[in-house]
Amino acid sequence: MSLCPGKDDSILSQVRRPARYLGSEINAARAPQEGDLRVGLSFPDHYEIGMSHLGMAILYDCLNRTAGVFAERVFLPDTDLEAHLRARRAPLTTLETRTPLDRLDVLGFSLAYELTYTNVLAILDLGQIPLHGEERQRRHPLILAGGPCAFNPEPLSPFIDAFVIGDAEYLLPQICLLVREWKTSDATREDLLRRLDRLDSVYVPSLFSPCSDPNRRLISLSGRTAPVRKAVVEDLDRAPFPETPIVPFARIVHDRISIEVARGCPHGCRFCQASVLYRPVRERSPGRILQIADKSLLATGYEELSLLSLSIGDYSRLVSLVQDLMARVENKRVALSLPSLRVGSLDREVVCQIRKVRKTGFTLAPEAASARLRNAVNKEIDEEELFRSARLLASLGWRSLKLYFMIGLPTETEEDVDQIVALASRIRGEALRAKPGSFQVTINVSTFVPKAHTPFQWHPQLPPREAERRQTHLKRAIRRTGFRLKWHDANVSFLEGLFARGDRRTASLLEEAYRLGCSRDGWTEHLRFDLWQKALDKTGFSPQECLNPVPDPAAPLPWHWIDPGVSPAFLLREYEKALRSEAAPFHCAGDCSGCGHCSGSESPGPTRFSSPTRLCQDSPESAPKENPRPAAAMGVDGLLRVRVRYAKEASAVYLSHLETLTALQRALRRSGLPIAFTLGENPHPRIALSPALPLGMESLSEYVDIWLARAISAEAVANSLAKELPPGLRVLSAQPVACGAPSLEESVVWMEYEVRFCQDEPGEPSVREQLKGDVENFLAGRSSIVEIRSEGKISFVDLRPSVRDLTLLDGPIVRLQLQKIHGNLPSPTRVLDALFASRESRRTGRHVRKTQTVFQHGKP
Ligand code: SF4
Structure with a gap:
């Protein structure tokens, strides 16, 4: 498998964390069928961020269950x-098949954050796809985009062929099948776009031109008469959901199973775009959630399960759901986390259940510190509830808590910040x-960014300098309090605001910034605000047009033809109440607040998808099945220890030591073997690996010691583990080891490597002759001192005593044996670099394979 067609994978040894690029993770789609429509799904950021995005995982699963469609990932x-x-x-x-992006049929972006927009351009550009839709030809993929940011599509409109508005589980397969049909016809690309435009909840920007008033403010869209209504999946139980999610090798931001238990939020915080876009509230049934949990744990071996929704505390059967889940997962030492608890919804029973395995973190979001400001933004929080939550967590053993606040909310004063x-x-x-002692509070502060389709869509955003002034004020006040403070860069919020309410003109600014070198703007270390300023100067675009108040709320906004189902009149009434600091209890699921979402109100309502098409197969009615594999036994007494020898080859050579450890732990969990767990706050399968193998090296002699809580033959352990290992890891043998025997690390005496160098190239001196000279020189010397730099310190080490044997074999192949000296084994990479210093530049031209590990008292 190569990163680029026709080229080798040697680059993977030279990049950071190559496990991100392998594409061979457990449960990843493997190969397309003849005639499949080839779809790339992209979350436009690095792998570790994109792989944490549930929306993309849902669509990946959904498309790969659609006959005639094969979906892959692009980051x-x-x-x-x-x-x-x-x-x-x-x-x-x-990632999966290393298909160049321009050879795909469809490339779809999930847009969750405005600061990934330059990444969208970077991906198109790197994929050698013309940035502008109008330059694409029939052979180019159709470029789609969806997700919350698609509700204001204009800043990306020149680059995206069609936007999918709202829930895409049923709509995206429908679009793909339409494209598949189009590909078999002679119809033009424009014909395809016109057919897509006829679908509900699809917006094709190139078919319409914005018309502006003399102030260059947009007033209408020529050719567009009806609004684009969002798609809504009515029944989550019948909607497809991944039960075999991909298990990454590399650590990702949210490395766990995520189950969406509800969509939508019953509350109406006025700053919250999600509460509008995901309306109405829909819950997945506890039976279906348990079914997903059972299947996903079996299919992944994950050690954490997270329940997701905008406000998990509002899930109507949360307590019984958590009890049922914990009853299933506690003995497997699987932790449960609820990342989005609303203040007031922290329940003692829920917290007690969660702490049974691991105390996963809690975050509470008061958003605003004063009651007056909370009224203005309609954040229904009782301070007493906040205090009760803190007391509850502390009394149950938590020693830290995160608090989220925003600065720059409408009507905010300096006293509110204080x-x-x-x-x-x-x-x-x-x-x-x-509970006396210590209790760490982390205060996380972001600058409020008014978003489209919210009551604050007409409100000015805090200018970056003023945001910085308030941040500085807060930092001063926090000094010497012992709180940890985290804040968002004011320039990042400025850019987010620019595109959150930008119109089609911001597209030129975006393109200019990208061409100047901007990308990864959401990453503080990559943000080049100086280049953004240059782009602003060059395009002459005035940011105030997007960040300042809209003078006339009756005037059309750049996103007014996208209909999220909530009426502008309702939003305006809410805005006016906010300016009067007036709260208005909002209950999407209870008494109607008149937002217009439901039928018969001011808005025509969303496009509803009430039943699954036959494209996706799921069986929501079937009761959750019992885990067919035996539950892992627990305990530390009478443990059995089995030593497994395994090979590390092919793509697995790019897994780091830690990634290999995690892959083995998850494989063991999937295997259903009665593994023993470590004790303590963070229990995990009790296993230990032989000394770390450098990245990129192959091995036929890796070892893992596995502790089991029940007697089982070494052969059975080997067979069960072999079935669950990811590509490139292969079980070779297994045998029991005394529980009290020294650790693998301690008992290794020496190791053997075979180093194969590139063959001679025409005109170059013979490789074998050079190696002969290098080997003879090394063996003739009494010492081989190398300089080692580590953590700013320099030391000198003599490698010569560590080399037990060095022999030139037939061809350009060297056998190297390294032994422990004073309890330390040298790194083979370091020895090879020192040995063949003159050939350092050809490090990528040598292939190293560990062939043997010898332990005290002979081989295990
Ligand atoms: S509780 Fe408020 S902020 Fe949280 S999702 Fe609901 S409406 Fe949004």
């Missing part, structure tokens, strides 16, 4: 791989009152 490569691709003019490819510290102090005080 933005890290800067080192990007530079490599650009230097070689090699196209960015999909109250953040005061409120955090009271919360910590309550926690300490419940």
